Amino acid sequence: MGKxxxxxxxxxxxxxxxxxxxxxxKLRMIEEGAKVxxxxxxxxxxxxxxxxxxxxxxxxxxxxxxxxxxxxxxxGGFAPDKLRRDEKVKELTKQFHxxxxxxxxxxxxxxxxxxxxxxKGLKVTSTPGIKDxxxxxxxEWFDEPVVTDRNHVTSRxxxxxxxxxxxxxxxxxxxx
Numbered sequence: 001m002g003k004x005x006x007x008x009x010x011x012x013x014x015x016x017x018x019x020x021x022x023x024x025x026k027l028r029m030i031e032e033g034a035k036v037x038x039x040x041x042x043x044x045x046x047x048x049x050x051x052x053x054x055x056x057x058x059x060x061x062x063x064x065x066x067x068x069x070x071x072x073x074x075x076g077g078f079a080p081d082k083l084r085r086d087e088k089v090k091e092l093t094k095q096f097h098x099x100x101x102x103x104x105x106x107x108x109x110x111x112x113x114x115x116x117x118x119x120k121g122l123k124v125t126s127t128p129g130i131k132d133x134x135x136x137x138x139x140e141w142f143d144e145p146v147v148t149d150r151n152h153v154t155s156r157x158x159x160x161x162x163x164x165x166x167x168x169x170x171x172x173x174x175x176x
Contacts, residue, residue, distance in 0.1 A: 002033025003173045009102075010069045012089060012112070013040045013057055018077030019049035020158040021106050025073050028165040034172070039064050041086070050077050061088050066095035071172050076107025076127065076157075084115035094118055097151070102175065104153040104168050106160070110134055113152075123149040125156050151175075 009029050013022060026036050040047055040057030047055050066072075072093065074080065083089045093116040096103045105113060110126040111133065113119050120138030125147040134141050145160040146153065146167045153171055155164035 002031065003169055004029060005033035007034040007070045007172050008068060009034050009036045009071050009073060009172070010064060010092075011036060011038045011073045011075065012061070012079070012083055013038050013047045013055050013075070014079035014082050015047050016077050016082075017047060017049050017055065017075050017079040018107055018158065019051045019053040020161060021075035021077065021109070022049065022055060023053065024158075024161045025075070025104075025106075025165055025168065028169070029073070029172075032169055034070075037064075037069070047079075061086060061092070064088075064092060066092050066099065066101070069096075069101070070175060071102030071168070072096040072104065073102075073168060074105040074109035074112050076105070076109040078108065080105075080109045080111040084112045090116040100151050100175075102151055102153065102168065102171050104155075104164070104171075106155040106164055107157055110154065122152055123147050124152065124154040126154060127156055 039061045043060040097118040107127045114137045124139045146163040153167045
């Protein structure tokens with residue numbers, strides 16, 4: 001039995017996602033027993049990562065309901081800059097936050113929680129490239145491999161993925 005048996009996790013995808021930041025957490029959650037669903041702008045579409053690795057979406061973002069999931073993991077890359085313009089992406093992210101469920105983001109993925117208006121007062125980390133964006137949105141930024149604040153888990157870059165995934169697993173396992 002895994003630590004995350006019966007947990008359902010949502011991830012967002014679009015073109016130019018960071019390959020490792022999607023695949024490493026996805027596979028780690030599956031190893032722990034979670035069911036992972038990747039939502040893209042269209043169901044069944046193939047999206048290409050920054051390094052060209054393909055990811056087929058399981059569902060369309062517009063068909064997703066927060067109530068069907070235990071947590072949200074947002075990979076970085078440049079996909080978050082496009083996805084944060086989608087009202088449904090922002091709405092889902094805010095719903096996960098408001099319900100106290102896991103909201104995890106790494107690298108540039110912090111753009112989505114910023115646009116969803118949920119980072120004010122949170123302790124976070126990210127790639128230094130969006131440090132100012134997070135601070136200007138009211139977050140307290142730290143240069144650490146992983147920062148956990150309540151139901152939020154944040155990380156900087158692919159090198160931090162082991163710490164990021166351990167923290168995600170801990171938060172999801174504690175959510176009952």
